[in-house]
Amino acid sequence: MPTPDEVRADLSAARDELAAALSAAPADTWERKPESGEGEDAWSAREAAQHVIGAELYYTNAVCEACGYDGPDSPFAGGLELASPAEAGAALTQAIAAADSKVQHVTAGDLERSHERMGPLPDVFESWTGHLRDHAAQITAAGG
Incomplete structure:
Protein backbone atom coordinates (compact mmCIF):
# COMPACT_ATOMS: atom_id res chain seq x y z
CA MET A 1 0.00 0.00 0.00
CA PRO A 2 1.34 3.47 -0.82
CA THR A 3 2.08 5.95 1.93
CA PRO A 4 0.20 9.24 2.23
CA ASP A 5 3.31 11.08 1.04
CA GLU A 6 3.53 8.82 -2.01
CA VAL A 7 -0.09 9.38 -3.04
CA ARG A 8 0.29 13.13 -2.53
CA ALA A 9 3.52 13.16 -4.58
CA ASP A 10 1.86 11.26 -7.45
CA LEU A 11 -1.11 13.61 -7.30
CA SER A 12 1.22 16.60 -7.41
CA ALA A 13 3.09 15.19 -10.41
CA ALA A 14 -0.17 14.60 -12.29
CA ARG A 15 -1.30 18.14 -11.51
CA ASP A 16 2.04 19.44 -12.79
CA GLU A 17 1.37 17.63 -16.08
CA LEU A 18 -2.01 19.32 -16.34
CA ALA A 19 -0.55 22.72 -15.48
CA ALA A 20 2.10 22.26 -18.17
CA ALA A 21 -0.55 21.31 -20.74
CA LEU A 22 -2.59 24.39 -19.85
CA SER A 23 0.47 26.62 -19.98
CA ALA A 24 1.36 25.33 -23.45
CA ALA A 25 -2.20 25.39 -24.82
CA PRO A 26 -2.56 27.91 -27.64
CA ALA A 27 -5.35 30.43 -27.05
CA ASP A 28 -6.34 30.29 -30.73
CA THR A 29 -7.26 26.57 -30.52
CA TRP A 30 -8.83 26.70 -27.03
CA GLU A 31 -12.38 26.29 -28.38
CA ARG A 32 -11.58 23.98 -31.30
CA LYS A 33 -13.17 20.54 -31.12
CA PRO A 34 -11.53 17.49 -32.67
CA GLU A 35 -12.78 16.44 -36.08
CA SER A 36 -13.97 13.10 -34.72
CA GLY A 37 -14.79 11.57 -31.39
CA GLU A 38 -17.72 11.02 -29.08
CA GLY A 39 -18.38 12.00 -25.50
CA GLU A 40 -15.29 13.33 -23.76
CA ASP A 41 -13.20 12.59 -26.85
CA ALA A 42 -15.19 15.28 -28.69
CA TRP A 43 -14.35 18.03 -26.20
CA SER A 44 -12.36 21.15 -26.93
CA ALA A 45 -9.38 21.96 -24.70
CA ARG A 46 -11.62 24.42 -22.86
CA GLU A 47 -14.27 21.77 -22.15
CA ALA A 48 -11.66 19.28 -20.99
CA ALA A 49 -10.06 21.88 -18.71
CA GLN A 50 -13.37 22.90 -17.15
CA HIS A 51 -14.19 19.26 -16.50
CA VAL A 52 -10.85 18.14 -15.08
CA ILE A 53 -10.40 21.22 -12.88
CA GLY A 54 -13.90 20.82 -11.47
CA ALA A 55 -13.18 17.14 -10.85
CA GLU A 56 -10.45 18.14 -8.37
CA LEU A 57 -13.28 18.89 -5.95
CA TYR A 58 -15.21 15.74 -6.89
CA TYR A 59 -12.26 13.52 -6.04
CA THR A 60 -11.47 15.52 -2.91
CA ASN A 61 -15.04 15.08 -1.73
CA ALA A 62 -14.76 11.33 -2.29
CA VAL A 63 -11.62 11.20 -0.15
CA CYS A 64 -13.30 13.31 2.53
CA GLU A 65 -16.40 11.10 2.55
CA ALA A 66 -14.30 7.97 3.03
CA CYS A 67 -12.23 9.57 5.80
CA GLY A 68 -15.10 11.27 7.60
CA TYR A 69 -13.76 14.77 6.87
CA ASP A 70 -15.83 17.76 5.86
CA GLY A 71 -15.49 18.41 2.14
CA PRO A 72 -13.62 21.40 0.75
CA ASP A 73 -15.15 24.79 0.10
CA SER A 74 -15.48 25.35 -3.62
CA PRO A 75 -13.73 28.40 -5.02
CA PHE A 76 -16.12 28.19 -8.00
CA ALA A 77 -19.48 29.28 -6.61
CA GLY A 78 -20.78 30.27 -10.04
CA GLY A 79 -19.34 27.29 -11.89
CA LEU A 80 -16.37 27.20 -14.23
CA GLU A 81 -16.27 29.19 -17.45
CA LEU A 82 -12.66 29.34 -18.53
CA ALA A 83 -12.28 31.70 -21.47
CA SER A 84 -8.56 31.08 -21.93
CA PRO A 85 -5.71 28.76 -20.99
CA ALA A 86 -4.48 31.45 -18.58
CA GLU A 87 -7.83 31.48 -16.77
CA ALA A 88 -7.69 27.69 -16.61
CA GLY A 89 -4.23 27.80 -15.04
CA ALA A 90 -5.47 30.23 -12.38
CA ALA A 91 -8.54 28.07 -11.71
CA LEU A 92 -6.35 24.97 -11.38
CA SER A 127 -8.21 7.13 -10.56
CA TRP A 128 -7.72 10.81 -9.72
CA THR A 129 -4.15 10.94 -11.01
CA GLY A 130 -5.10 8.98 -14.12
CA HIS A 131 -7.95 11.39 -14.76
CA LEU A 132 -5.59 14.36 -14.53
CA ARG A 133 -3.07 12.76 -16.87
CA ASP A 134 -5.68 11.68 -19.41
CA HIS A 135 -7.12 15.17 -19.71
CA ALA A 136 -3.67 16.78 -19.75
CA ALA A 137 -2.90 14.62 -22.79
CA GLN A 138 -6.25 15.56 -24.34
CA ILE A 139 -5.56 19.29 -23.87
CA THR A 140 -2.09 18.86 -25.36
CA ALA A 141 -3.51 17.02 -28.37
CA ALA A 142 -6.19 19.68 -28.88
CA GLY A 143 -3.52 22.35 -29.22
CA GLY A 144 -1.76 20.53 -32.03
Whole structure:
Protein backbone atom coordinates (compact mmCIF):
# COMPACT_ATOMS: atom_id res chain seq x y z
CA MET A 1 0.00 0.00 0.00
CA PRO A 2 1.34 3.47 -0.82
CA THR A 3 2.08 5.95 1.93
CA PRO A 4 0.20 9.24 2.23
CA ASP A 5 3.31 11.08 1.04
CA GLU A 6 3.53 8.82 -2.01
CA VAL A 7 -0.09 9.38 -3.04
CA ARG A 8 0.29 13.13 -2.53
CA ALA A 9 3.52 13.16 -4.58
CA ASP A 10 1.86 11.26 -7.45
CA LEU A 11 -1.11 13.61 -7.30
CA SER A 12 1.22 16.60 -7.41
CA ALA A 13 3.09 15.19 -10.41
CA ALA A 14 -0.17 14.60 -12.29
CA ARG A 15 -1.30 18.14 -11.51
CA ASP A 16 2.04 19.44 -12.79
CA GLU A 17 1.37 17.63 -16.08
CA LEU A 18 -2.01 19.32 -16.34
CA ALA A 19 -0.55 22.72 -15.48
CA ALA A 20 2.10 22.26 -18.17
CA ALA A 21 -0.55 21.31 -20.74
CA LEU A 22 -2.59 24.39 -19.85
CA SER A 23 0.47 26.62 -19.98
CA ALA A 24 1.36 25.33 -23.45
CA ALA A 25 -2.20 25.39 -24.82
CA PRO A 26 -2.56 27.91 -27.64
CA ALA A 27 -5.35 30.43 -27.05
CA ASP A 28 -6.34 30.29 -30.73
CA THR A 29 -7.26 26.57 -30.52
CA TRP A 30 -8.83 26.70 -27.03
CA GLU A 31 -12.38 26.29 -28.38
CA ARG A 32 -11.58 23.98 -31.30
CA LYS A 33 -13.17 20.54 -31.12
CA PRO A 34 -11.53 17.49 -32.67
CA GLU A 35 -12.78 16.44 -36.08
CA SER A 36 -13.97 13.10 -34.72
CA GLY A 37 -14.79 11.57 -31.39
CA GLU A 38 -17.72 11.02 -29.08
CA GLY A 39 -18.38 12.00 -25.50
CA GLU A 40 -15.29 13.33 -23.76
CA ASP A 41 -13.20 12.59 -26.85
CA ALA A 42 -15.19 15.28 -28.69
CA TRP A 43 -14.35 18.03 -26.20
CA SER A 44 -12.36 21.15 -26.93
CA ALA A 45 -9.38 21.96 -24.70
CA ARG A 46 -11.62 24.42 -22.86
CA GLU A 47 -14.27 21.77 -22.15
CA ALA A 48 -11.66 19.28 -20.99
CA ALA A 49 -10.06 21.88 -18.71
CA GLN A 50 -13.37 22.90 -17.15
CA HIS A 51 -14.19 19.26 -16.50
CA VAL A 52 -10.85 18.14 -15.08
CA ILE A 53 -10.40 21.22 -12.88
CA GLY A 54 -13.90 20.82 -11.47
CA ALA A 55 -13.18 17.14 -10.85
CA GLU A 56 -10.45 18.14 -8.37
CA LEU A 57 -13.28 18.89 -5.95
CA TYR A 58 -15.21 15.74 -6.89
CA TYR A 59 -12.26 13.52 -6.04
CA THR A 60 -11.47 15.52 -2.91
CA ASN A 61 -15.04 15.08 -1.73
CA ALA A 62 -14.76 11.33 -2.29
CA VAL A 63 -11.62 11.20 -0.15
CA CYS A 64 -13.30 13.31 2.53
CA GLU A 65 -16.40 11.10 2.55
CA ALA A 66 -14.30 7.97 3.03
CA CYS A 67 -12.23 9.57 5.80
CA GLY A 68 -15.10 11.27 7.60
CA TYR A 69 -13.76 14.77 6.87
CA ASP A 70 -15.83 17.76 5.86
CA GLY A 71 -15.49 18.41 2.14
CA PRO A 72 -13.62 21.40 0.75
CA ASP A 73 -15.15 24.79 0.10
CA SER A 74 -15.48 25.35 -3.62
CA PRO A 75 -13.73 28.40 -5.02
CA PHE A 76 -16.12 28.19 -8.00
CA ALA A 77 -19.48 29.28 -6.61
CA GLY A 78 -20.78 30.27 -10.04
CA GLY A 79 -19.34 27.29 -11.89
CA LEU A 80 -16.37 27.20 -14.23
CA GLU A 81 -16.27 29.19 -17.45
CA LEU A 82 -12.66 29.34 -18.53
CA ALA A 83 -12.28 31.70 -21.47
CA SER A 84 -8.56 31.08 -21.93
CA PRO A 85 -5.71 28.76 -20.99
CA ALA A 86 -4.48 31.45 -18.58
CA GLU A 87 -7.83 31.48 -16.77
CA ALA A 88 -7.69 27.69 -16.61
CA GLY A 89 -4.23 27.80 -15.04
CA ALA A 90 -5.47 30.23 -12.38
CA ALA A 91 -8.54 28.07 -11.71
CA LEU A 92 -6.35 24.97 -11.38
CA THR A 93 -4.29 26.77 -8.73
CA GLN A 94 -7.49 27.58 -6.81
CA ALA A 95 -8.81 24.02 -7.11
CA ILE A 96 -5.51 22.56 -5.91
CA ALA A 97 -5.48 24.86 -2.88
CA ALA A 98 -9.02 23.81 -1.94
CA ALA A 99 -8.23 20.12 -2.47
CA ASP A 100 -4.92 20.19 -0.66
CA SER A 101 -6.51 21.83 2.38
CA LYS A 102 -8.11 18.41 2.91
CA VAL A 103 -5.74 15.93 1.25
CA GLN A 104 -2.85 17.14 3.42
CA HIS A 105 -4.57 15.48 6.39
CA VAL A 106 -4.83 11.97 4.89
CA THR A 107 -3.04 9.44 7.10
CA ALA A 108 -1.82 5.88 6.59
CA GLY A 109 -4.90 4.73 8.50
CA ASP A 110 -7.13 6.71 6.15
CA LEU A 111 -5.60 4.93 3.16
CA GLU A 112 -7.00 1.68 4.56
CA ARG A 113 -10.52 3.07 4.18
CA SER A 114 -12.82 2.70 1.20
CA HIS A 115 -15.26 5.01 -0.50
CA GLU A 116 -18.76 3.60 -0.78
CA ARG A 117 -18.86 3.77 -4.60
CA MET A 118 -15.24 4.27 -5.66
CA GLY A 119 -13.55 1.59 -3.58
CA PRO A 120 -10.31 1.62 -1.57
CA LEU A 121 -8.74 5.05 -1.14
CA PRO A 122 -5.50 4.12 -2.92
CA ASP A 123 -7.68 3.26 -5.93
CA VAL A 124 -9.48 6.61 -5.65
CA PHE A 125 -6.14 8.41 -5.74
CA GLU A 126 -5.01 6.28 -8.69
CA SER A 127 -8.21 7.13 -10.56
CA TRP A 128 -7.72 10.81 -9.72
CA THR A 129 -4.15 10.94 -11.01
CA GLY A 130 -5.10 8.98 -14.12
CA HIS A 131 -7.95 11.39 -14.76
CA LEU A 132 -5.59 14.36 -14.53
CA ARG A 133 -3.07 12.76 -16.87
CA ASP A 134 -5.68 11.68 -19.41
CA HIS A 135 -7.12 15.17 -19.71
CA ALA A 136 -3.67 16.78 -19.75
CA ALA A 137 -2.90 14.62 -22.79
CA GLN A 138 -6.25 15.56 -24.34
CA ILE A 139 -5.56 19.29 -23.87
CA THR A 140 -2.09 18.86 -25.36
CA ALA A 141 -3.51 17.02 -28.37
CA ALA A 142 -6.19 19.68 -28.88
CA GLY A 143 -3.52 22.35 -29.22
CA GLY A 144 -1.76 20.53 -32.03
